[in-house]
Each structure stands twice: as structure tokens, then as C-alpha cells.
Amino acid sequence: MNRMKIILKYLLLMILPASCWTGCAKLLDVPVPDGKTTGREVFNNKDSATAAVLGIYAAISSTNNPLSGAASVFNSVYVDDLIYTGSQRQINDFYVSNIATDNTLLQTIFWAPVYKYIYSTNACIKGLAESDELTSELKNQLTGECKFLRALLYFNLIRCFGDVPLVQSTLYMENEQMPRTSVGQVENFIIEDLKAAKSLLSSAYPSADRVRANRWCAGALLAEFYLYRKEWALADKEASEVINAGYYHLEDIEKVFLSGSKEAIFQLQPVLIGHNTMEANWLVPSGTGRPVFALTTSLSAAFESGDKRKKGWIGSKTVSSGIYEYVFKYRQRLDFSSNFKLTEFSAVLRLAAIYLARAEARTALGQLPDAINDLDMVRQRAGLPLIAVEYPSIPANELAEKIQHERRVELFAEFGYRLYDLKRTDRINEVMKTTKPDHWVETDTLWPIPASEIMLNPLLLQNKGYK
Template identity: 40%
Template sequence: MKRIASNINNIFSGAGNRLLAACLAAGMLLSSCEKFVAVEDPPHQLTKEKVFTNDNSATSAMLSVYIDIMNDQYGNAGSFVCFSMSSLAGMSANEMIWTQSNTTAPIFQEYTDHELTPENIYVHTIWKDGYRYIYRINEVLQGLTNATGMTDAVKTQLEGEAKFMRAFCYFYFVNLFGDVPLVLQTNYQENMLLPRTPAARVWEQIITDLKDAKALLKETYPTAERLRPNLYTATALLSRAYLYLGKWEDAEMEANAIIESGKYGTGLPALNEVFKKASPEAIWQLQPVRANFNTAEGSQFLVVGATRPNYELTQAMLDAFETDDDRKQEWVGFSDPVNNPKWAFPAKYKAATGAVTEYYVMFRLAEQYLIRSEARARQGAGKLLTAKQDLDVVRTRAGLLPAIAADQAAVLNAIEQERRVEFFAEFGHRWFDLKRTDKAEAVLKPVSPPNTWKAGDVWFPIPGLEIMANPKLEQNEAYK
């Protein structure tokens, strides 16, 4: 399927034809997996002018972004989100290490070798893919503005999805790189020469897009499964964004809206249900698009037989689990527990090839409990009791007793610990948590070689090829 998409892009290589190429790719890819929507026009009958003249072809333009995100997981140099965030950011946060010696391995163990450079192909892929998605999303938003022949309901839904997805992309960009170019239009010649936008302005756009998305999206999902964003998907990212920005009351309010909606049940499901395709905890999922493949986590993290994992959990990560934590039993695998008990690997996703039984869980309910817990604890003594109650919802699901924490500092430490073991090897949560709480240096410097840790190591480098192409881009300080 990736070859199909590549060939289409070669055929329609002009900038003005990129959206058409995306729609054609969406049509072809959707024909090989369970369809999000029924597309009446055969892909070869689509023309650039027709993309936004009917509901189905316009919907295909948006769906092609989700399809590409999933299809790109299997590239040789990773991708923008999903597996790349779980593995690369996980290595940066000392959750796991890459154990193989080949020269194409991702060099992200900053705490051991500090070899991450602007020439790193994985960093460049993250940047390139992310801006490719943003460009396509901006094309959708522009096309919807001038759309004719679409129903108001579909137009509103697609605008909400596009604004959510743009915020989603920029959330990861600003947390990985800091200041980044803020691209909001489709003039590629202007986009290619944009300087880096201050992170504060990028955050403003993220919040604006998410508020708009909430106003546009409905509580119901457009599909029978949770494969396209709804109102609560935008709310989930908004609550996280407010938490990162220190807007505690707003973070609490948004997380509370999801928890109290009742749409995702009361409490949390069993650990072995969390990452299934029918996960009751999932707020938003992405569906695998390749035949007989589940997730990249399933194919890359899992180990069959007594061989050393490519991605091995660090001893520090294993030691973070309390003795009776069921998550270590359910979500950690050991490839050779007798002879090499340290050969541990992430096992949240348990399916690699064969029938699709697992979808990527992009947002889930446990995070909202921990966001509400932290947001309440940050507001002071008056909300510590309810903060602990939310914390204990997650602990109880893991088979643990209620947290023992008497004051604000202790409760916040307990929440940080819970986030570490709940979200390990999952979309870079630990890496981002260390940075947003200003603890990255305190945690990672002691496990770095002497005199190697630099404060600027909390950011990935701006790809060198991008700086060569755009002289207005400046490199992050640690990589100059």
C-alpha cells in the first residue's frame, strides 16, 4: 500500500495536485481495509475540482491523513507519531534502549551517548511527515471554505476534525522542538521560508484550534468505531494542553467533562482490554491499514522466543513498578526470564500479524483521571482529597492500594509516579512530563556520562536538511 501511495504522489507531483493525490491514495487504501465511509465515486474519477463538491470525496481528503499516519508507521525511518513517539521519546526518557548495533538504529539514548544530531534520519522524518500532514490539513480547511455541494453537517464535522488534527500535530512539534514554523495556509513557497514561531504563539494556536474543534464536533462519533475524532477527542487534547500550560482550573474542567459524560463508562476497564480494537477506555483510535498487520508496536516491540528485544526496557523503568502492580504482569514481556531476566520489553500491544484485533489507542480515559487529579492537586489543599480519589481510580485498576500521601507535594509525587508506570512506552508521555515539570535534567543527568548532559538536550535538533533548505530556520542551542 505504501508503494501505491508513493506512485500516486509521483504521478501528481505538483503542489496544486497534492490533495488530489491524497484522495486517490485514500480511495485505494480504503478499498483494502474496513472503510470509514462509503465513497461513491471510484478513485480514478476524482478530479481536483471535485474534491470539495460532495461529502464523500471531501471526507476522503480528511481520511487520507489518518491513513497516512498509520501507513507511515512501517517506514524504514519511523514516522511522525504513534510508534516513533513511543520508541524515540521513550528512549530519550530512559524508559528503553535500542539493543542492536546496526548503524541505522535510532540514536536517542541521550542519557548514555548523546549522539543525537541534526542529521538523524528519524528526526528528519518526524519533521517532514508532520509538516506534510499539516499541509494537507490546511488544504482541507481551505477547500471547505470554498466548498459547494456539501451538506452543512459533513462540512462542519470535517472542519472540526481538521482543526483538531492541526492542533494535534503542533502539540507534538512544540513539545519536541520548541519554537517551530507555524504554517496556517497552503502557499508552499511562503511556507518553505517561514522562520520559527515562538512556542507561546504555537500554543495559542493549539488552544484556538481545539476550542473551535469542540464547537464544531458532536458527542457522537461519525463511524461505528472510535476512529474519527468527536467532541471529547478535542476535549482530551485540550485538557492535556491546559495541564502542560499550567492552567489548572481549565485542565480540570475539560477532563471532568469527559469523565462525567458517561460516554466511556464509569471507572476503568480491565488492563487486558485497554489496547483492544473495542477498548471501552479509548477516546480516539486509529485503525491499521495494512492487510494482516496490527500496530507497529506489536511488530516492533514484541519478542518471540528467547531472543534479546530490539527495544529493551531499562532497569530503572522496571524498578519503577511497585511489587504488586498488575501492569508489570500485563504490559511487560520477558523474552528470556530465566537466563536473562532483564530482557524486558513493552507488551501493551500483543498482536503483530494476522487478523486485526488491536487499534492504536491515541487518547484514553485513564489519562483524563490523572489530568484531573494533577490539576486538582495543583490548586491546593482544598482539592487534595478529590485529587487522591482520581489517582486511586488508576491505582485500583492496577491492583494497588490507595496512595499514601498527606500533603500537596506528596500527592503530586504520587501522580508523577503513576503517570510514569501507566503511560510507559506510550506516545512520549514520560519524556514530555519530565520536560514540562522541569525535571529532565535532575532525572537524566545522573545517568548520563560525566560532563555530557546539556540543558538544551530537552529539545530534539531542527533537521539539518531543513535548515539548508530554509536559511531563516535557526538550530536549537545544544546542536549548534
Template identity: 35%
Template sequence: MKTKEINIKKSILQREHLKKCVHSIKYKVLLLAILGINACTDFVEIDPPKNTLVAETVFEDSETVESALANVYVKMRDDGMVSGNFGLGLLMGSYSDELDYYNSFVEYSRIYNHGVINSSSTALEWWTHAYNIIYAVNDIIIGLDQTQSLSTAEINEYKGQALFVRAFIHSLLVGMYGDVPYITTTDYLKNNTVGRMSEAEVYAHVIDDLIDAIDLLGEDYVVSERVIPNRWVAKALLARIYLYTENWGLAETTASQVLDGFELEPDVANVFLKESSEAIWQFKPDDYPDNNANEASWLIIRMIPGNYYAVTDELLSSFEEGDQRLEHWISSFTSESDEEITLYYAHKYKEAFYTTELSLEYTIVFRLAEQYLIRAEARAQLENISGAQQDLNVIRNRAGLANTTAAGKADLLDAILQERRVELFTEQGHRWFDLKRMGKASEVLAPIKTNWKDTDVLFPIPLNEIELNPNLEPQNPGY
């Protein structure tokens, strides 16, 4: 540990030189070709979609619905906000204080440097991808309401999954864009003229959909792996939404229910393996048996220059001495040049594509550690100091750290935010959403992001979408 900490301090001095020169160097990234392959047929070991996802679809057999839902999960895994391919974990990691960006793509540089514009390709891609997913699950819901061929149990299961996805995607949209439409129909005449709802209204709809999904879904996973959402997954998201909307009592209660259904992975080295006991929902890689989570291919550094992202000095210095997460979830690469530049990178996922005979790691979307931290924060807000300390200590002790010394409510909330930082870094944009919801984005980012503006707490509504539907106006401030 001491050698690693000395190397971290040394690497900080080397980075400024690298940042000045790396963008002028041109090179090819072969992984783009690899990650461009779209193979989804074995995502849940069923046939490709039989329907075309149009409003008139009526599902006549369970395989059709399962295939349509599988297609939704594949699209979420491979593209958009939830994906490991330039989704929230990567891009909002660089937008916040987790990742430095070292490549030369203009769009990703703008995100890293807080120069996002209203014609941002990422803002447009995430928006359109999200609403395409929402359209697809709305079509499934409508088809299930029309079918006469499926059993009540089948309809409940499939509708519960669709409602969960609709709630999940809307929860990300409202987090990124603020006021957004909540779409529940496939009627293009209505959807093309819809206006934006307030954040409070959107979250209310998210909660309603999740409550309905929980009533419909079962507790068991419908396949042998944790790749299809069930009641626990919907409850995990509901606990998060209750936290985000400051409904502390329900956040504590709902997180407790999830915590009762799973076990925390005891060894931090095994948390991101596909068999991890704390995984609640994962994305399975495509149908090549040796594929692993997408994130590793973009985060693991193999050459300098030539990488995309490295862990920031701010994140490195935030780990306490003896924290096993620094040892197991952060790694480094040193160049062979005379300067011997060292960069540190997120190494939660160890294996990139085609590096193992069988898949070892799936992308984790929800895991149990977040639920402990949700309940800790809710308990702190409710003045349950000992309960908050207990939950915080579960995560700290698993990482090899002593119990927290935070005692008062304010100190505990700061300690929980810090623990979320070192526990959930580069996962699904958690750090960014935490800074935003706690009102700390300007305080933390203004000193390290030269282009930071207070209005950067929201992405722009895509200009293309406003031109197509003026009811989406007004544009978010700052764009």
C-alpha cells in the same frame, strides 16, 4: 508476582553483558518487509483519495473529503511522530528512561545514546511528515471554504476534523522542537519563508483551533469504531494542552467533561483491545483483517539477539509490588543460550501482524486514564488535595493497588508523575514530555545517559530545512 520480581532482579545482572555484544551481531529483520506494505483503502471503509491535495482543490462531494481525511489518518498511522512504526512511543521511550535499544541502526542508536545531530534523519522525517500533514489539512479547510456543494453539517464535521489534526500535529512539533512555525495556509511563497513562533504563541494557536474544532464537531463517532476524531477527542487534547500550559482550572474542567463521556476499562488486561471502553481515539490497522497495532511488532521480543527494544531496569523497578500492570503489560523472553539471558518488554499490545484471524488491537492515541491523571495533577496544583487523591486512586485501584499515601501538594505531584510513568509507558512519548515540562529531564536522565546534555530537551531544527529557509534560524542550542 514474587517469581516475576525475582526474575526481574536476576535479569538486571545479565543485561550489561548483552549490551556489550549485541551490536556486533548482524542479522536480518523480516518484519521490515511486512511493515513496509502500504495498504490504506479500508481504513475507514471508503475509497482511496480522489484529489491530489493541492491548494486549488474544491470539494464537490462528501466522499472526496472523507477520502482526503482518511488519507491523512493513514499517513499518521503509518509514519511520523504518532505512528507505532518508530514514532514517539518507541524512539522517545528510548530517549528517556523507558526502553533500552539493542539493535545497530546508527540513527536509532544516536537517539538512545543522546547523540542526535542537526542532520538527524528522524528529526528531518518527523518535521517534514508533520508539515506535510498540516499542508494536507489546510488544503482540506480551504477546499471546504470554497465548496458550494456540501451541507453546513458536512462542512462543519470535516472542517472540525481538519482543525483538530492541525492542532494536534503542531502540539507535537512544539513539544519536540520548541519554537516552530504555525502553518495555516497552502501558499508556498509564504510557507517557504515563514519564521518560528514562540512556544506560547504556538500553544495559543493550538488552543484556538481546538476550541473551533469542538464547536464544529459532534459527540458521536461518525463510524462504528473510534477511529475518526470527534468532539471528545478534541477535548481530550485540549485538556492536555491546558495542563502543559499550566492553565490548571481549564485543564480540570475540560478533563472532567471528557471523563463524563466515557467509562474506564475495569480490567487492565483489556485496556488495549480494540473494544476497550476507555479508548477515545484509535488508529485502525490497514485492510488486512488479521492486522493489529504496529507497536507490537517492534516491542515484543521473540529472540535474543534479534530484538529492538527492551524495558529498562529503571522502569521495571518502579512498579509497586502487586501492581497488575506489571503482570499484564510487561512480559519477558529468555534465551536458550547457556547464559539464559532474560529481557523484559512492553506487552500492552499482545498481537503482532498476522497472528490472529481478525484484528484484536488498534493503536490507542488517546485514552481515558490520561484524563484522570490530567485532572489529578490540575487539582493538586489547585490545592484540591482530596480531589487529586480521588482521581489518582481510580487509576491505582484499577491496577490492584491501595489508595495513595501522598497527602501534601508536592508529594501528590510526585505520586502523579510516578503513576503516569507506570500507566502511560511507551505510549506517544508521554514519559519524555512529562520529564521535559516538569523540568526533571536532567535530574532523571543525567545519571543514566552518559551523553546527556541540558540542551537535549529539544530536538534540532533539521539542517536541511534551515538551509532552505534561513528564517528558521537560530538553531536550537546544542546543535
């Protein structure tokens, strides 16, 4: 939070031309009028106002943070999907589920950048509200995008840290000394933002690719959020609206994570030269060495015989010490050659997750045939036997278990789903005491607040179990 003094300057830097990041990023192909637009004037011009908001997407995509690779990697290694084969103490903290309060990755990946982006969304929302020069249509679209992003950022914060400061303004001196806000209050704020975003955003995407928010992005995140809150009827409603919108279709296994995926609801477009996704840089091994992150035996064994996902989304590498399986959903590592092509975008929200969310909600509501149908949509794409054929009279408790199993093998090492699912279904202590019995204690369900933040702001009280 001490960085708030420099954030406004950072926000203004984000509206510089796209060439600051990459020469081919369609996301940022919005011109800034003359390079002199600053302060409130940014939001009195449609081009610079749009560029300011798009700069937030670009900033998120160009760093390691929960929305861009980090949740896929660190959340997965924290639980039972990935093992860490390296020796860096700070990464190993996550692997043994014993994060030190002075772990700099906690600060530089999961806390500071998230609040930086939240501050930027606040600044844009404020500037847009005060502008008299923009059309109502443009103001609505840009404001809706900011509220969607802000809700997404806060949703990740509370699932990792619990109570967090609820920063809603650009008054950095107040924000620097803000105490933690209860999870319930932050949740209500997230709902308000997402409902507002859904009402403000258009159904059509404002970009050629699915890398800017539309109405269904807000609806999909609402479905996930209501699932987290166990508000089953609302989760069913929001998921159904997204599924019935007609925009989205389950793709072939090989196409799910490509830039043109019809399954994608919201993706992050890479903007750095030579980069495809941050996930590939972390998870796909290079050279002759073993994978830094490899699948656990429990995840590997979770796939049923004939599951197309195991062949299509998991790689294998033999090194002197044995065979390692690794995540191969994203395949393109750093490439600074003249042959570089941008082909993969990071999936933040996609249709398969929404089908599984609705299946879970409908199971809880007692609508078992409909829940089975949703589950079978995902299983059919994976080439697996259908529950409706193999076990049509399955009881609700067994169906709920199958849905959670399917979420694991469909969404593994993706956007932190495994950690979040274990927590919201109250299974995390049971699973982790078995997986990491020498390390796991119940207070590990929340991560520590970075010690450096508490030193700067004594009002930030530490989570239980940490010193």
C-alpha cells in the same frame, strides 16, 4: 518543508478507494464518486470530501510518525524508560540523547511527515470553507476533525523542537521559506484550533470505532494541553467534561489497547495489510533474538508489588546474554498469513491519562480529596492499595510525586508521555543527568532541527547546542 510542491498531489491521492491500503479498513469505507474528482471539486461532493479527510487519518496510520508508534518508541528510549540493544547509529543517537542534526530518522519520522499532514489538513480546511455544496453539518464535522488533527500534530512538534514554522496555508512557496514561529504563538494557535474543533464536532463518533475525532477528543487534548501550560483550572474543567460525558470507562488491563476498548478516547486504526499497530512492530521481539527495545531497570523497579500492569503490559524473554523485559501493551506484530486479524488500535488519547491529568490539576488547585479519588481510580484498576485508605492525609507535594509516579507506570512507552512529563514538570535535567551522565546536557531538552531542512531554508535557525 521542501516537499510542499508535491503535497497537493499527495492529498488528492489520499482520496482513492480504501483498497489502496487494505481491504477491511472500515475507517475508509467511503466511496469516491467516479475517480475523476480533483481540485476544488473534491469538496463539492460529500463522499469525496469525507474521503479526503479520512485519507489523512489513513496516511498517518500507515507510516512511522509521532502519532503512529514513533513517539512511543523514540521518546521513551530518549529518556529513562527504554534501552536500545541494537547497533544502528541513528537509533542509538536517540538512546544516548545525542541526536546529530543529520540524523535521517529525525527528518523522515518527526519532521517531514508531520508537516505533510499539516499541509493536508490546511488544504482540507480551505477546500471545506470554500465549498457551497456540502451541508453545514458535514462541513463542521470534517473541519473540526482537521483542526483537531492539526492541533495534535503541532503539539507534538513544539514539545520536541520548540519554535517551529507555523504553516497555516497551502501556499507552498511561502511555506518553503518560513522562519520558526515562537512556541507561544504556536500554543495560541493550538488552543484556537482545539476550541474551534470542540465547537464544530459532534458528541457522537462519526465512525463505528473511536478512530475519528468527536467533541470529547478535542476536550481531552485540551485538558492535556492546559496541563502542559499549567493552567490548572482549565485542565480540570476540560478533563471533567470528558470524564462526565458518559462515553468512557476504565477497561480491564487486557482490553485497554484493543480496537473495542471503552477506555479509548481517540485511537489510530491500522490500515496496512498484515499490520496491527506500529508500536507492536517496534517493541515486541520476533524470533529468538533479544528485544531491540527493552525496559530500563528503573522503569521495571517502579512497579509496586502486585501491580497488574507489570504482568499484563510487560513481556519477558530470555536469551543467551540474559533476561530482557519488553513492552507488551500491544502484542500483534506483522502477520501476512491468511489468519491475520485486526484486533489492536494505537491509543492516542485514553481515559486513564485524563483521570491522572485531572488529579494533577486538582492537586495544584488544593483539591486533594478529589485528586486522590482520581488517582485511586487508576490504582484500583491496577490492583493497588488506595491512597484514600492507606494515606488519606497525604500532603500536596507527596501527592504530586505519587501522581507523576503513577503516570510513569501507567503511560510508559506510550505516545511520548514520559519525555513530555519530565519536560513540563521541569524535572528532565535532574532525571537525565542521573540517567545518562556521560551524555546529557541541558540543551538536549530540545531536539535539533534537521540539517537538511536548514540547508533548504536558511531562515530555519538551529536550536542551541547543535551545529
